[in-house]
Amino acid sequence: MPEGxxxxxxxxxxxxxxxxxxxxYAGEFPAEDLAYGVVVSSSVAKGxxxxxxxxxxxxxxxxxxxxxxxxxxxxxxxxxxHQDQAAPPGLPFIPLLDERIVYSGQPxxxxxxxxxxxxxxxxxxxxxEYEAEPAVVDVAQRRDSAYDPPEKRDGVPPPPPPRGDPDGxxxxxxxxxxxxxxxxxxxxxPMEPHASTVFWRGGxxxxxxxxxxxxxxxxxVVNMFGLPEDDVRVLSPFVGGAFGSGLRPQYxxxxxxxxxxxxxxxxxxxxxxxxxxxxxxxPDTLQTVALGAGPDGRLQSIRHDAIAxxxxxxxxxxxxxxxxxxxxxCDNVSLSYRLAKVDTATPGDMRAPGATTGVYALEAAIDELxxxxxxxxxxxxLRNYAERDQNDDKPFSSKExxxxxxxxxxxxxxxxxxxxxxxxxxxxxxxxxxxxxxxxEAMMQPHSARATLTADGKLEVACATADIGTGTYTILAxxxxxxxxxxxxxxxxxxxxxxxPMAPVEGGSWAAASxxxxxxxxxxxxxxxxxxHARAMENSPLANAALDHxxxxxxxxxxxxxxxxxxxxxxxxxxxxxxxxxxxADFAPDEEFQKKxxxxxxxxxxxxxxxxxxxxxxxxxxxxxxxAAGKILNQMTARSQILGGVVMGIGMALHEESMPxxxxxRFMNHxxxxxxxxxxxxxxxxxxxxxxxxxxxxxxxxxxxxxIGIVGAxxxxxxxVFHATGKRVRDLPITPDKLL
Ligand code: MOS
Numbered sequence: 001m002p003e004g005x006x007x008x009x010x011x012x013x014x015x016x017x018x019x020x021x022x023x024x025y026a027g028e029f030p031a032e033d034l035a036y037g038v039v040v041s042s043s044v045a046k047g048x049x050x051x052x053x054x055x056x057x058x059x060x061x062x063x064x065x066x067x068x069x070x071x072x073x074x075x076x077x078x079x080x081x082h083q084d085q086a087a088p089p090g091l092p093f094i095p096l097l098d099e100r101i102v103y104s105g106q107p108x109x110x111x112x113x114x115x116x117x118x119x120x121x122x123x124x125x126x127x128x129e130y131e132a133e134p135a136v137v138d139v140a141q142r143r144d145s146a147y148d149p150p151e152k153r154d155g156v157p158p159p160p161p162p163r164g165d166p167d168g169x170x171x172x173x174x175x176x177x178x179x180x181x182x183x184x185x186x187x188x189x190p191m192e193p194h195a196s197t198v199f200w201r202g203g204x205x206x207x208x209x210x211x212x213x214x215x216x217x218x219x220x221v222v223n224m225f226g227l228p229e230d231d232v233r234v235l236s237p238f239v240g241g242a243f244g245s246g247l248r249p250q251y252x253x254x255x256x257x258x259x260x261x262x263x264x265x266x267x268x269x270x271x272x273x274x275x276x277x278x279x280x281x282x283p284d285t286l287q288t289v290a291l292g293a294g295p296d297g298r299l300q301s302i303r304h305d306a307i308a309x310x311x312x313x314x315x316x317x318x319x320x321x322x323x324x325x326x327x328x329x330c331d332n333v334s335l336s337y338r339l340a341k342v343d344t345a346t347p348g349d350m351r352a353p354g355a356t357t358g359v360y361a362l363e364a365a366i367d368e369l370x371x372x373x374x375x376x377x378x379x380x381x382l383r384n385y386a387e388r389d390q391n392d393d394k395p396f397s398s399k400e401x402x403x404x405x406x407x408x409x410x411x412x413x414x415x416x417x418x419x420x421x422x423x424x425x426x427x428x429x430x431x432x433x434x435x436x437x438x439x440x441e442a443m444m445q446p447h448s449a450r451a452t453l454t455a456d457g458k459l460e461v462a463c464a465t466a467d468i469g470t471g472t473y474t475i476l477a478x479x480x481x482x483x484x485x486x487x488x489x490x491x492x493x494x495x496x497x498x499x500x501p502m503a504p505v506e507g508g509s510w511a512a513a514s515x516x517x518x519x520x521x522x523x524x525x526x527x528x529x530x531x532x533h534a535r536a537m538e539n540s541p542l543a544n545a546a547l548d549h550x551x552x553x554x555x556x557x558x559x560x561x562x563x564x565x566x567x568x569x570x571x572x573x574x575x576x577x578x579x580x581x582x583x584x585a586d587f588a589p590d591e592e593f594q595k596k597x598x599x600x601x602x603x604x605x606x607x608x609x610x611x612x613x614x615x616x617x618x619x620x621x622x623x624x625x626x627x628a629a630g631k632i633l634n635q636m637t638a639r640s641q642i643l644g645g646v647v648m649g650i651g652m653a654l655h656e657e658s659m660p661x662x663x664x665x666r667f668m669n670h671x672x673x674x675x676x677x678x679x680x681x682x683x684x685x686x687x688x689x690x691x692x693x694x695x696x697x698x699x700x701x702x703x704x705x706x707x708i709g710i711v712g713a714x715x716x717x718x719x720x721v722f723h724a725t726g727k728r729v730r731d732l733p734i735t736p737d738k739l740l
Pocket of ligand 1: 244350353
């Protein structure tokens with residue numbers, strides 16, 4: 001076969017649409033009968049609504065309706081019918097359900113008007129009288145009421161049982177460290193805010209939603225409002241970033257559907273940037289890590305305990321501590337993960353949920369251990385390299401982490417590092433070099449796809465997955481183009497539509513492996529059908545050719561041993577009297593393989609920082625992230641995934657911090673003026689290295705890349721800050737005040 005698209009550096013096939021503004025997002029689709037909804041958010045964190053004063057708002061010209069709990073459309077309120085694919089155990093929050101307030105910023109009314117401006121003006125005039133109760137939003141205040149979640153969340157492994165004698169081994173260890181670690185609450189803040197445009201079409205709904213899974217959202221709407229399946233279609237062709245905030249349907253969707261059903265007209269609800277701080281967030285997690293080792297730095301005991309916040313109404317869970325039993329070899333391990341309830345919205349998945357949090361604490365503690373044992377931090381990691389998954393007692397399906405350490409160290413110039421903290425300077429800056437390991441599970445999900453070839457030689461692949469900026473459009477086009485030997489320009493990809501073949505939510509880094517495998521299977525089925533028609537042609541040069549003796553290339557099927565003997569797809573279809581042929585495939589992960597092997601992606605992240613001692617300002621001058629993630633489908637989009645993850649890691653280490661006010665029970669800095677994310681000036685040199693890694697979890701060898709880029713990045717920066725300054729800051733972000 002000629003060299004294919006898979007593995008190359010293919011520019012985004014959807015790029016021109018995005019940069020020219022032709023790509024439409026959920027809050028942009030126009031409708032003639034469109035009304036605009038603006039959300040009124042609760043100003044208290046806990047209590048109940050006593051009364052509304054809606055007079056002034058209603059008197060605003062253009063106002064069509066004001067929805068509150070007193071007059072919302074009927075919705076189902078049992079937990080079962082609200083379970084979306086990404087929901088944790090509990091009863092999901094339902095907007096306008098009743099008079100109770102369970103968190104600050106909770107939507108209490110939706111003002112609908114003929115224009116956005118009228119709705120916004122009127123929303124500001126809505127007066128709500130509350131009976132407020134004291135609220136607790138800081139998990140540290142709820143430490144004593146931490147509990148084991150009674151019901152586990154689907155797809156989130158609980159901590160493995162203890163192994164060996166972790167307490168005894170810790171007590172006896174000649175070298176030990178322990179510390180409390182914490183990362184500030186972070187909000188997702190994708191460029192595109194959450195928005196839903198609901199077209200009302202004679203009782204049927206066409207919903208444009210900012211979401212990572214249209215199949216899931218459709219089921220959610222159908223169940224919540226008791227609508228017939230055929231009456232709801234959900235579309236999300238473009239998503240302006242999400243990072244997990246779009247995994248679950250959000251309240252603006254429910255409100256927009258409520259209003260459309262009530263008013264029998266189309267309604268759009270777009271959240272403001274402020275309101276983006278009123279739902280999911282990366283949970284505040286109190287972590288303690290204690291490590292014991294021999295004088296050579298070999299681990300003898302690992303203990304990692306975490307208490308994570310959740311809401312009063314759901315038990316959100318993620319795998320925080322499990323990584324500490326996985327990444328390094330150690331026979332004595334104890335891990336615990338408990339929850340504590342706070343009066344906020346339910347936290348949720350945010351890029352590499354759990355791993356980002358837990359691996360930060362582990363990797364900072366490992367760094368501390370390296371100094372305590374006087375062993376180079378990279379060497380210490382190599383000495384404790386895990387050849388086997390000790391949590392599940394399985395071999396790894398593949399693990400090229402060693403190559404990540406080696407190639408990353410070389411590119412970064414780790415050997416120039418002098419071991420002592422505060423020993424490197426440049427001009428007036430202290431210089432520090434740090435390293436950390438990253439890890440994320442390589443998952444797959446059942447996934448369907450359809451491939452359609454038309455007589456003009458054009459191919460379409462379609463499924464309901466999403467492209468949240470990850471490059472899904474492009475990798476599916478590459479896979480399909482290669483499968484049928486077509487130029488990529490002859491391949492169209494359709495995704496983000498619930499009427500297309502089933503896809504799970506696009507998350508967990510499983511989309512490429514799952515959607516890609518399904519697309520490849522559908523194309524393989526098309527190949528068989530093309531050959532069948534080609535063989536059936538009169539005097540066919542392929543009359544007796546078997547599938548593994550032909551090649552599909554340049555729009556033709558040809559004998560492998562004699563490529564001159566070939567038939568074009570167009571002729572094969574024409575002779576069969578077909579305008580188009582179509583194949584649908586249902587991919588399911590190989591359960592036997594998954595039982596036998598542990599599948600993870602890994603990274604080695606190296607960071608260089610410069611610290612201005614007088615000002616306490618940290619600049620990250622260089623990052624090298626070496627990644628082992630199976631087959632890399634597209635060098636460009638894959639690199640972008642890692643760059644984005646690293647930038648979020650820099651944000652976690654130095655900038656991002658949602659600040660809850662204990663008295664008001666509210667995140668106070670709910671805007672980009674006060675919630676800091678890395679700007680261009682904060683991001684300097686980032687180098688991404690992909691090491692070769694062959695894996696057999698699926699035919700393409702894909703492991704997924706969406707999450708691994710962020711895992712370990714914050715720890716690498718924090719460890720570099722310690723190397724530069726000799727100050728160990730365990731509470732992220734490391735803001736200047738913590739270094740002065
Ligand atoms: Mo990801 S946090 O599964 O979008």
